[in-house]
Structure formats: structure tokens, C-alpha cells
Amino acid sequence: MTIFGIDISNNNGPDVDLAEVAREGFRFVFAKVTEGDGFIDLTWPAYRDAAHANGLLVAGYHYLREDCDVEAQAELYLAHLGDAATMVDFEADSGGIETFWAFVNAVRARGRAMNLSYLPRWYWQRIGCPNLSRVPGLIQSSYVDGSASAAVLYPGDDSPFWNAFGGKDVDLLQFTAAAVVAGHRVDANAFTGTIDQLRALLGYPPTTTQGVLMALTDDEQTDLYRKVQEIWAQLRGPDGQGWPQLGRNAQGQNRTLVDAVARLLGTPADDKATS
Structure with a gap:
């Protein structure tokens, strides 16, 4: 199955109605949190909370800048992220693959896993086609023409946009910057798999739980699952290595x-x- 989601930031304004996004059948939202070592997206907290309230999986992303200290960027990002999956936006002005790994490792050193990496094929080619085999949650972007609903614009599960690169399969595809969603033109993404597979990729617990977990709310289960992940990472190191x-x-x-x-x-x- 193919699951659709949207990617938003202050560039889309503060009034994207995520309740309507959910009613239109979308299942996840990626939204901007920070950029560099000083920019904070003021639309993020409301979008994060609205995504949770409307049953949408949510990841907050940091736009990585080569011209800013990596440790300062990790501090700023995690100070504002809150209870959402992690994502790094690595593209124009982000530098080489060494900057990518320095940021990912800085986030991990602060007790958080990295769930997603927006690293489009065009930028991978620009920085010399490095090995991406260990990149977490690869999001690639190639855009179709036109503006319409996401389902109409989607190029299909067999599109070459999905082709692996850098030794890594594509986990999510951003296929348009002009999907009409809840009255706005936004970036739209696709995931081919089940909702539980997507939840696992984002570090959320599965939708079906047994025993004592049934007594917890979804937010409490998510919080518990993330804390267990963080404890495991602290004990075993990044990726258990x-x-x-x-x-x-x-x-x-x-x-x-x-x-x-x-x-x-x-x-x-x-x-x-x-x-």
C-alpha cells in the first residue's frame, strides 16, 4: 500500500489545518523545527501538537548548514523538537557527507536516535556520490509537473524516482512541491508499506500492543518506546556499535x-x- 504525507514549514504559513489534512487521508506530517545555529521555526510547536491531536505521525526536521557549528545546531534542534521523530534536512548549503555524519552523531550523543534523512539524489550527486548505505530513513526528492491532489500527481510505486542510490534503498519519496492539500500547495511524500512499518521507521510503537501497554495512551506508549530506545542507545552506542x-x-x-x-x-x- 502507499501512504501519503505532507512536508510543511513557515513558508506555508501558520494556518495549514492538520485536522483537514487527516480528513483528506494523509497519515504523516514532516515540519521544520530549526535551521543552522540560530533560526527557529515558530510554526513548529503548533503543527507538532496539531499532528498528535489528529492522529498524524509527525517528524520535525533541522535544516543543516555547513557554515554553522554542528554541535550548536544539534543543541538548538533538540531544545525545540519535543515529542516527535527526528529528521535532518541535508541539501543546498549543507556541505559534504562528513557534515551530515557529524550532525547525526551529535544528535545521537545527546541521547536521540536519527529517524529520517532528507538527502535528495541531486544533492548526493553534487557532493560526489558518497556511500549512503548506513543513512537512516532516506528521503529522496524528484518532482512531477503540475499541481493537483497528491494521489493524482503520484508517479507510482514503480517510478524510477524510487531507484536506490549510494548503496541505499529509498524509504520515502517527495514527489511534488505543489500538491493541493487542505487548500494549500505543499510538498507531498509517499511511503510504500504498512502504517506500522512507517511507525517503526519514525521510532513510534506499533498500533497493536498487548498486556500492560493497553493501559497507556498513545502518547504515553510513544514516550515509553522512545525512552527505551534512548536507554538502549546509551548502553550500546549508536546503532549498537x-x-x-x-x-x-x-x-x-x-x-x-x-x-x-x-x-x-x-x-x-x-x-x-x-x-
Whole structure:
């Protein structure tokens, strides 16, 4: 199945009615949070809260700038993101792939996973076609002509717009900047899969839960799921690969937090394994 969503920011104004967006059949919203180390999109908090209130999955994105300190950008972004999935907007003026990874790692070091990466094919080609195989949640953009409803404009699941690049399959496709949605012309995105697959990509829990989770609201389940993700990331490191700042064990692998604590206590398991 194909699921549609929209991408909005202050450029669309503060009055995109997300209740109407949901009624028109859209299932997710991506909205701008910050840019560089100083710009804050004042439309974000209301759009985030309206998305939650109307059952729309929501991700907030940071427009990454090469000419700003990466750590400062991560601080600004997470200070304003709140309870939404993470997304980096990496395109014109964002620099090379090393800037991308520096920002992603800065976000991860602050206890948040990175869920989505807007990195269009045209920009990938501009920066020398780097390897993208480990990029989280790749969003590619290629636009059809005209302005109409998203369903009419969508080029189809077999469109070459979906072709993999940089060693990475495309997870979402932004296929127009002129979809007519809730009386506005906006960017529209497509996801080919189930809603639970999309929820997983964005770091949200599945729609079907069992046992004690049934007593929690959707927001409480989302909050719990994200906290478990953050605890796992802190213990195991980004993508479970350990923390480079904690050094390496005898096998050349980055140490986890538990490895580092054991080493401080004088009983490093990685040293024992080689004795």
C-alpha cells in the first residue's frame, strides 16, 4: 500500500489545518523545527501538537548548514523538537557527507536516535556520490509537473524516482512541491508499506500492543518506546556499535557503556577474553 504525507514549514504559513489534512487521508506530517545555529521555526510547536491531536505521525526536521557549528545546531534542534521523530534536512548549503555524519552523531550523543534523512539524489550527486548505505530513513526528492491532489500527481510505486542510490534503498519519496492539500500547495511524500512499518521507521510503537501497554495512551506508549530506545542507545552506542569516545576492546570494537564501567572497576571483560 502507499501512504501519503505532507512536508510543511513557515513558508506555508501558520494556518495549514492538520485536522483537514487527516480528513483528506494523509497519515504523516514532516515540519521544520530549526535551521543552522540560530533560526527557529515558530510554526513548529503548533503543527507538532496539531499532528498528535489528529492522529498524524509527525517528524520535525533541522535544516543543516555547513557554515554553522554542528554541535550548536544539534543543541538548538533538540531544545525545540519535543515529542516527535527526528529528521535532518541535508541539501543546498549543507556541505559534504562528513557534515551530515557529524550532525547525526551529535544528535545521537545527546541521547536521540536519527529517524529520517532528507538527502535528495541531486544533492548526493553534487557532493560526489558518497556511500549512503548506513543513512537512516532516506528521503529522496524528484518532482512531477503540475499541481493537483497528491494521489493524482503520484508517479507510482514503480517510478524510477524510487531507484536506490549510494548503496541505499529509498524509504520515502517527495514527489511534488505543489500538491493541493487542505487548500494549500505543499510538498507531498509517499511511503510504500504498512502504517506500522512507517511507525517503526519514525521510532513510534506499533498500533497493536498487548498486556500492560493497553493501559497507556498513545502518547504515553510513544514516550515509553522512545525512552527505551534512548536507554538502549546509551548502553550500546549508536546503532549498537559502541561508543568511539570510550575506546576499543581487544577485538578492535568500540566499547559499550558497560564495557567502560567494567574497565574502570578493574575487571574489563574485553581484556579477560584475550588473557
